Amino acid sequence: MNTLAEENYLKAIYHLTENDGNASTNQIASSLNTKASSVTDMLKKLADKALINYTPYQGVNLTPSGEKIALGIIRKHRLWEYFLVEKLNFKWDQVHDLAEEMEHISSEELIDRLDQFMGYPTHDPHGDPIPDCNGRFNTHELKPISAVTINQCGVISGVRNHSSSFLQYLDKQQLTIGCKIMITDIIEYDHSVVVQTGNKEVQISREVANNLLIAL
Amino acid sequence: MNTLAEENYLKAIYHLTENDGNASTNQIASSLNTKASSVTDMLKKLADKALINYTPYQGVNLTPSGEKIALGIIRKHRLWEYFLVEKLNFKWDQVHDLAEEMEHISSEELIDRLDQFMGYPTHDPHGDPIPDCNGRFNTHELKPISAVTINQCGVISGVRNHSSSFLQYLDKQQLTIGCKIMITDIIEYDHSVVVQTGNKEVQISREVANNLLIAL
């Protein structure tokens, strides 16, 4: 098995390389709140274990076995988040740090039984897809609201930022997962977006629009 | 917060001093599968934190704040065991090691919500009492079967050994928590005990009788 620190590095590298190609030492350091020199040390260790491809100064990406481990951790994280919200009635802005701890419980059988217990959910409370026990999940195309044109409709389906302050703001504006919305105006001056949700209209900043994802 | 190692030491000391007075360095070492010298180091650290009373060469016991932490961990352990058996359909012989890992998840709120979700159970799957959120629990008097006289009746209510081999043996003999039994004979030669359970009679060794607890 891998240590807690190793698991956190693999998960960070997974997320940093989800779209692009390689993760840099500094990117990893900042996403784990650690120093670049610590990252270098760990990269050597993970490379020795054949979990990452590492060329000094060139950044890293996951090998198939590293990716498998990362997906296992992400699966656990998202299933625990679902459990916390659906069974224990936590709010979606309260579960991230808890799941961060629970994702390191090692048993595969436990997580598979938890999955079954909850009826094999496909998405966590923030709209992120939950990998199945083989690490597979559907990546439906989501767009940030900032990338959508006027008069388009869609369903809020994900967030790019999981901080509780952002999620609490969305709650207050009633912009939560599953809401049908329409983009009614885009302010030229500061790129704010005016959104029709249910019976009311709200105006959200470019920053918010960038971090709120919809399915068209 | 305390480290994982500290929590394990506090829990071990709690169990070793549950009945008697002080836990010795060697007792702690053997219950944690570590060396006496490692234990001495940790005892100093726990004493510095005022979690144990430690006089060199004299063994240790918990201070009130150490006991509070130990009871918190035991509460978590037993609630997770209950969850694993009642909600995820694990067998009672499969949950100990899993709960050993889960008991270190730190959130109080999580465990209190889990407690509520399950309806505030009072005993775990092995019959051990679950401390409430203030660390209180009832200690009903249980006796090992080896301490009971012929013709006495009782209900199997606990075990002193949590190993899966012992629990699997009890399953096979249909000697599980809640079973009504009667002691029908005690073999003088080797202190085996003959027990009436349901419609059949089984003979159990002194060793087993020592580790199986009943309420009279």
Added chain:
DNA sequence: TAAAAAATTTAGACTAATCTAAAAAAATAA
């Protein structure tokens, strides 16, 4: 109660993960 045995502590070393400071490599800019 002195000698032997057992239990405990001390001394010194090791590993994993981290850090700061300095050196080296790569990227950027003049």
Added chain:
DNA sequence: TTATTTTTTTAGATTAGTCTAAATTTTTTA
């Protein structure tokens, strides 16, 4: 294309928890 800046790595130290071996204290036994 040389100098400057940024990024990354190396060197050496630190902390928590552990270990082995030696020293010390306590307990047991004769």
